[in-house]
Amino acid sequence: MFGDANGTMMFAMLLPFLAALIAPKLTQIMGAKAAWLLAIAPAFIFLHIAGFLPQVALIGTSPDHPPITGGYLWVPEFFVSFSWFIDGLSSTFALLISGIGTFIILYAGGYLGGHPQLGRFFSFLFLFMGAMLGVVLADSFFTFFIYWELTSITSFLLIGFNHKSAASRRSAIQALVVTGGGGLALMAGLIMLWLTTGSNSFSFMLSSEDSIAFYSKYLTQSPFYLALLLLVLGGAFTKSAQFPFHFWLPNAMEAPTPVSAYLHSATMVKAGVYLLMRLNPLLGGTTEWLTILPIFGGATLIIGTLLAVRQTDLKLMLAYTTVSSLGLLVMLIGFGTEKAIAAAVLYLVAHSLFKGALFMVAGIIDHEAGTRDITKLGGLRKAMPITFGAAVVAAISMAGLPPLFGFLAKEEIYYALIGADLWSIVFTIVAIIGNGLMFVIGFAVALKPFLDEKIETPKHAHEGPPLLWLGPVVLGAVAVFAGIFSWLAHYYISNPMSTAVWGAIVEIDLSLAALFHPSLPLLLSAITVAFGVLAYRNIDHLRTAIDNFYNWFFGGWGPDKGFDQFISGIVRLSFAITRRIQTGRLEVYMTFTFAIVALALFIPMWVYGEFPAMPDFTGEVRFYEAAIMAILVLGLLAVIYAQDRLTAIVSLGIQGFAVAVLFMLFGAPDLSFTQFMVETLSVVILALVMTRLKLTAADHRSWPQVIIDGVIALACGIGFMLYLMRVTQDKFDPYLSEFFSAYSKIIANGTNVVNVILVDFRGTDTWGEIAVVMVAGLAVLALVRIRPHRTIVADNDPDAPVKDNLVAKAEVSK
Amino acid sequence: MEAWMAVVVGALFAVSIYLMLSKHIIRILIGAAILGNAVNLLIFTNGRLTREVPPIIGVDESVLSAQAANPLPQALVLTAIVIAFSFFAFLLVLGYRAYQELGSDNTDEMRVAEPVDDQTPPLGY
Numbered sequence: 057m058f059g060d061a062n063g064t065m066m067f068a069m070l071l072p073f074l075a076a077l078i079a080p081k082l083t084q085i086m087g088a089k090a091a092w093l094l095a096i097a098p099a100f101i102f103l104h105i106a107g108f109l110p111q112v113a114l115i116g117t118s119p120d121h122p123p124i125t126g127g128y129l130w131v132p133e134f135f136v137s138f139s140w141f142i143d144g145l146s147s148t149f150a151l152l153i154s155g156i157g158t159f160i161i162l163y164a165g166g167y168l169g170g171h172p173q174l175g176r177f178f179s180f181l182f183l184f185m186g187a188m189l190g191v192v193l194a195d196s197f198f199t200f201f202i203y204w205e206l207t208s209i210t211s212f213l214l215i216g217f218n219h220k221s222a223a224s225r226r227s228a229i230q231a232l233v234v235t236g237g238g239g240l241a242l243m244a245g246l247i248m249l250w251l252t253t254g255s256n257s258f259s260f261m262l263s264s265e266d267s268i269a270f271y272s273k274y275l276t277q278s279p280f281y282l283a284l285l286l287l288v289l290g291g292a293f294t295k296s297a298q299f300p301f302h303f304w305l306p307n308a309m310e311a312p313t314p315v316s317a318y319l320h321s322a323t324m325v326k327a328g329v330y331l332l333m334r335l336n337p338l339l340g341g342t343t344e345w346l347t348i349l350p351i352f353g354g355a356t357l358i359i360g361t362l363l364a365v366r367q368t369d370l371k372l373m374l375a376y377t378t379v380s381s382l383g384l385l386v387m388l389i390g391f392g393t394e395k396a397i398a399a400a401v402l403y404l405v406a407h408s409l410f411k412g413a414l415f416m417v418a419g420i421i422d423h424e425a426g427t428r429d430i431t432k433l434g435g436l437r438k439a440m441p442i443t444f445g446a447a448v449v450a451a452i453s454m455a456g457l458p459p460l461f462g463f464l465a466k467e468e469i470y471y472a473l474i475g476a477d478l479w480s481i482v483f484t485i486v487a488i489i490g491n492g493l494m495f496v497i498g499f500a501v502a503l504k505p506f507l508d509e510k511i512e513t514p515k516h517a518h519e520g521p522p523l524l525w526l527g528p529v530v531l532g533a534v535a536v537f538a539g540i541f542s543w544l545a546h547y548y549i550s551n552p553m554s555t556a557v558w559g560a561i562v563e564i565d566l567s568l569a570a571l572f573h574p575s576l577p578l579l580l581s582a583i584t585v586a587f588g589v590l591a592y593r594n595i596d597h598l599r600t601a602i603d604n605f606y607n608w609f610f611g612g613w614g615p616d617k618g619f620d621q622f623i624s625g626i627v628r629l630s631f632a633i634t635r636r637i638q639t640g641r642l643e644v645y646m647t648f649t650f651a652i653v654a655l656a657l658f659i660p661m662w663v664y665g666e667f668p669a670m671p672d673f674t675g676e677v678r679f680y681e682a683a684i685m686a687i688l689v690l691g692l693l694a695v696i697y698a699q700d701r702l703t704a705i706v707s708l709g710i711q712g713f714a715v716a717v718l719f720m721l722f723g724a725p726d727l728s729f730t731q732f733m734v735e736t737l738s739v740v741i742l743a744l745v746m747t748r749l750k751l752t753a754a755d756h757r758s759w760p761q762v763i764i765d766g767v768i769a770l771a772c773g774i775g776f777m778l779y780l781m782r783v784t785q786d787k788f789d790p791y792l793s794e795f796f797s798a799y800s801k802i803i804a805n806g807t808n809v810v811n812v813i814l815v816d817f818r819g820t821d822t823w824g825e826i827a828v829v830m831v832a833g834l835a836v837l838a839l840v841r842i843r844p845h846r847t848i849v850a851d852n853d854p855d856a857p858v859k860d861n862l863v864a865k866a867e868v869s870k
Numbered sequence: 871m872e873a874w875m876a877v878v879v880g881a882l883f884a885v886s887i888y889l890m891l892s893k894h895i896i897r898i899l900i901g902a903a904i905l906g907n908a909v910n911l912l913i914f915t916n917g918r919l920t921r922e923v924p925p926i927i928g929v930d931e932s933v934l935s936a937q938a939a940n941p942l943p944q945a946l947v948l949t950a951i952v953i954a955f956s957f958f959a960f961l962l963v964l965g966y967r968a969y970q971e972l973g974s975d976n977t978d979e980m981r982v983a984e985p986v987d988d989q990t991p992p993l994g995y
Binding site: 226620623624627628631635638639640641642643646647650671672673675676677681682685688689692693695696701704705708711712715718719721722723724725726727730731734737738741742745746749757765766768769770772773774775776777778780781783784788790792793796797798800801802807808809810813814818821822825828829832833835836839840842 | 871872873874875876877878879880881882883884885887888889890891892893896897898899900903904907908910911912914915916917918919920921922923924925926927928929931932933934938939940941942944945947948949951952953954955956957958959960962963964966967969975977978980981983984985986988990991992993994
């Protein structure tokens, strides 16, 4: 343990995983009411993190207040530790994750109450919660990356929760491929960051302003800076759905609404933004950073809002505005000024509150009215007054109107963007259009289903249970509270977080008082509202216009379709390659294998100049030794030239016995006996088995085939011969042999050294050998006992046609 | 002496590999059996050759005599012979059963796992 570590923090970080473990059983016992009990877990984490806030608020104000760190050594040999790191950025994120998580758990209980797999759903949600908390609290790159990937995997599980729907499965795989691919880039980026700086922990590099200045200078001047930046951005942009990787996020709306509200608006998709904020002090401020981020962020903002207006599905509208909000955040981070960072921080918090609430509202409407198509909804305000109230509050925050927190965020954005140069003017206009359209969507979602004349919905709508509306109401109340008591929010949340992202103390003093001081940002807000109101009144025209333009421009193609083409292309490519290298013909595999064996023998000898010297063939070979060797070679030739298989088998016996005699002649009687027995058995069994079958008599190879096979075989043979000559020409190292010779009798009390080695010194090896013989024997037995021409398939064969099963069952019932 | 043995080992390898490159399982089987001998002699010769005297410690001695053969490769080869035989037996039965099921000893016609007209796997979800 090190740092300010204490067991409670460890417990808090592992608590969601614990909850994931018990959730299914608890849900089985208590049903949807288990949500109340399970929500205690995130609530506890929330309170625990909130307990750090007084300490967090002081971080950076003096050297006595460094970020809070702690943890355990994990793999000290590789400098890997399980460690956490709390500063303003982590604490705010952790509070959002656990706070919104508490209400999402309650909401999920209401939303999926009675669903047969509710327990599993809770389990997945908690797994995600634990992973996401890990991402924002992790200090070491390794733990950060593991948690990062875990969020992708849990997102996959949650999107594919309704696994019987093909659309869900597709969306789940798409999200996994996109975010997982980005994860690989991020891993490379983090490794480069580690290799460049020599440190693998955030806290070490971000511990003080001096340290930040040192590492920032070091990194941004490194020749690997651009590669490193692009890899990290690859991870961040895919996770945070930046154009052109935005398409997976709207598709992820296939997941049940609690997932959309939690993962795909309030938390997981912000992991990329978190990463950019975390690395801003280290990697930010360069031309590359200040160019790439605003351009991609701005493009995502505009494209997201335009596509949002095009939708009529409540969740899809919100999903596209989430894309655009993420774009806005990336754009602000990339603006690289203190004000822009402050604006990003305010907007991030405001967005999590209102977007989570709006998603939950959309879910309630869907749950209670049976549809979430905005054109089929209207007049629900009387039936669902609480939901309506929560929706309006959230929409006001999204639209950036006072007195909510969203207003402060939007003011700060305009403060940050205003400037006299072309770059600032362009991005101010981008922000006005984006905000104006988000205003439209916010009110379209919050007002349209509730106001106007009543439209009959598929289900008779009425207010949902408290489990459902509690979340949106509380999130709305928090947004109001944070807007009115802004100094409190700034002191504990915005200032520490901005300080962490900016790398130096940031003081935000924006409050609702700004309303009474005429300023340029206020004017821009007014313009935004005017634009929004105008657009809202003409939303149907706008939708048709964008739809027509979209269809004309893309002609039905888009990144989403491109993804399908990419996947099918990969499958086709791998299939084509497999067909070429896995031809299904054994001889091809064998030819390649032995050709490579030959190369492996010759190339090292050639490269290292290790060919043997010309051996001394005149050395004494006794007459009978030469005779046995000659018999061996003759036996081999006879095997090859044998016209029928019985001759071949007998010739096999000749060479085998010759080998046995050679063992005998060179002082290995044990080997000789064994070889005699084995060869006899082999020949007898082979003759018994193979002569019963009507096999092709001789080996029909075409002449070219004979030449190819012959060359490969000869190459291998000569290779092994040269290798053996080379080895035997070297000096012999008798170390091991002398060891066994010296200790066989003294220690093991055996005189036959070979036996002693087998049963004493290497007894475990012999035991392994016996096991191999036994397994081979069992396999032989199993093969012999399977009766021929009968396929055995289990009853639950997934490939069997369903119809047959039904017919079979009908026959049984008769 | 070792040089002559190297030639014999080379011949064993060459013949066994030539047989294993055949399409017919019986030839592949015989090739596998010879390969075992080739490898065993390779290991045996690597430990150097000495004539006649087995690695057995005499009654009055406590270590091997200087003329005795090297015991280490013998222990390795003894294990290898037994394992090679088990695998040979398994391969033999496998080939026999394959012939019974598929009616052919030609590996080109054994295409159950990798059929000639293999279909493209699903391109979507």
